Amino acid sequence: MLVSRLKMKKGSIGLIAVFVLTVLPTFVHAATDSKNTTINANLSSVISVATTTTVNLNVIPVAGGAQTSAADTVTVSTNNSTGFTLTFANSDATTTLAKGADTIAAHTGTFAAPTVLANNTWGYRVDSVGGFATGGAVQTNVTTSTITYAGVPASSSPHTIKTTATTAAGNTTTVWYAVKADTTKPNGTYADTVSYTATTNP
């Protein structure tokens, strides 16, 4: 009897073991896995400067002097987060407009203290920077003007005409040029080159 009871108990254990083995696999199938992918878009820092090639100042001189002015637009774009600085100067150390040996002198007014143009001089202005107030305008062959100008500085002494502190998309700066001439100057085209320098701020 004892032997047979033992056999019965073994049989019970065997049934339980079979039951467990058949149920467990249904829980293993619930496991999952996942992977992530990082997307990096690397934007390079850029700076660009745009303008037009030539500013023409057409003057019909008179004895007392006639003055003509025109505007140039400098457009700067940069994605530099600290912005840019725009400076301006003659392209070299000679600041006169020249036609061979004939010259028109740079105006004596300064960036800090601009003045009205004298005869046979040329100058520039940028509204609301340095000593300039607002008031730049196109004028053609006027004999009197209250608009003030400064002489274009030599390349060694550029003027800062704009500073920004953030990214810029098509930031424009208007630079006005003017020349005043009387009849003592030989006719012809007097020319010089100026430089705009755009620098990303540190």
Place this chain on the structure above:
Amino acid sequence: MKKIFISAAVLMACGAIATTFLLDKAALAQEGTPESITLTPAVARPSLNAGESLSSEFTVINDGQIDYTFTVYARPFSVSGEQYDPDFTEVNEKTQAFEWVTFDRTTFTLAAGERSAFLIQ
């Protein structure tokens, strides 16, 4: 009557040395024609230990409507004042690094819409 300079400050970490590359554009003047140049990267901050060298690529894009001839050169660069007034002339122990810079080419012409890379070392 005018030409454009565009510059990118490059700050070298070994003692905050700074230098600047300038692209000097010689325009073939066509009156009233839009001209535009772009430089990238506009800012780079390489770091060098003593005895090391570095080569980096810059790209200039002529996105205007006239052909340009560019001249690439390095100048000392520092700023002063709240307006970040740039100085491309003062040479001191921090800006003298411009003398270490060489380019694989210094003059090249790009037609309107073209771009070109150049190497600095």
